[in-house]
Amino acid sequence: MQHVVNAVMLRASDYNENDKILTLLTAEKGKITAGIKGVKKAAAKLKFAAQPFCFAEYVLSERGGRYTVVNASECESFYDLRTDVNKFYAASAAVEAANALTFEGDDCREMFTRLVRALSQICGGGESQALISFLSFALKISGYGINAENCFECGASLKDAASLKFDMDSGSFTCGECGKGLGASRVTYNVLRKAEDKSYDADFITADGEKRALRLIREYLSYKLNIAFKSLSEYVRLI
DSSP: OEEEEEEEEEEEEEETTTEEEEEEEETTTEEEEEEESSTTSTTOTTGGGGSTTOEEEEEEEEETTEEEEEEEEEEEOOGGGGTOHHHHHHHHHHHHHHHHTOOTTSOOHHHHHHHHHHHHHHHHSOHHHHHHHHHHHHHHHTTOOOBOSSOTTTOOOOTTOSOEEEETTTTEEEETTTOOSEEEOHHHHHHHHHHTTOOOOGGGOOHHHHHHHHHHHHHHHHHHHOOOOHHHHHHHHHO
C-alpha cells in the first residue's frame, strides 16, 4: 500500500551502508518513522529527502506497519538555513523541539503547520523572534504552556513588578515576593508575552531579552522533558 504525505524531515539516522531511517513530521499521519534506501550514495536521486529541514511530498510504501520512502517531491529546501550558522541552529532548535514534543499516533497538523512557518520565517531573518514564537506555541499545544499573566501565587499584576521569578513546576511567572524558582527579568516576561500575541511593554523588547527568553525556555524544556536541547543551547551561545 502506498501513502502520500506532506512532511518535514526531523531526524535522519544511518542504517546499513547506504540507507537511513527518517523521522518525519507529517500533516496527514502525525510523526512517523520511515526507511529510505541508498540515500547515502553520492548520486542518490532522493538524497535531498534526507537532508535537514527538507519539506517535501513523500511517497511511502507501507508493509507490515513499516514505511519506506519510495519517492519524494521537494516543496521547499530552506537552503539558506544551511548557509548561515545562526539560522541553522535556530532552525535545528525548532526541529529538535518539534521532535521532542510529538509522539507517533498524535494529531500533529498544527505542529506541522507552525513548524513549516517557523522554518520559513527563520530562513527570511529575525530568527530569534521566530524561534521564540514557535517554541511558545509548541509548548502550549503540548500541554506545557508558559503562563505569562499575573503572579501565579497571589494574582497581582506583574506589569510593574520590581522583581520576578519563574516556577518550573507550574510554568508560571510570579512576583519576587511570593514566588519561587528561577529569577526572571521583565524583559524576559515581555518578550514571551509578545510571542503569545499578548499586550507587552515595547521598551522591554531587546536582543538581550530574546536571549534571556530562549535561555528560560531551554531550562523549562529540559526540566519538563529531561532532555538536553543541544541545538537551542548552541544557538543561545551564538547570539
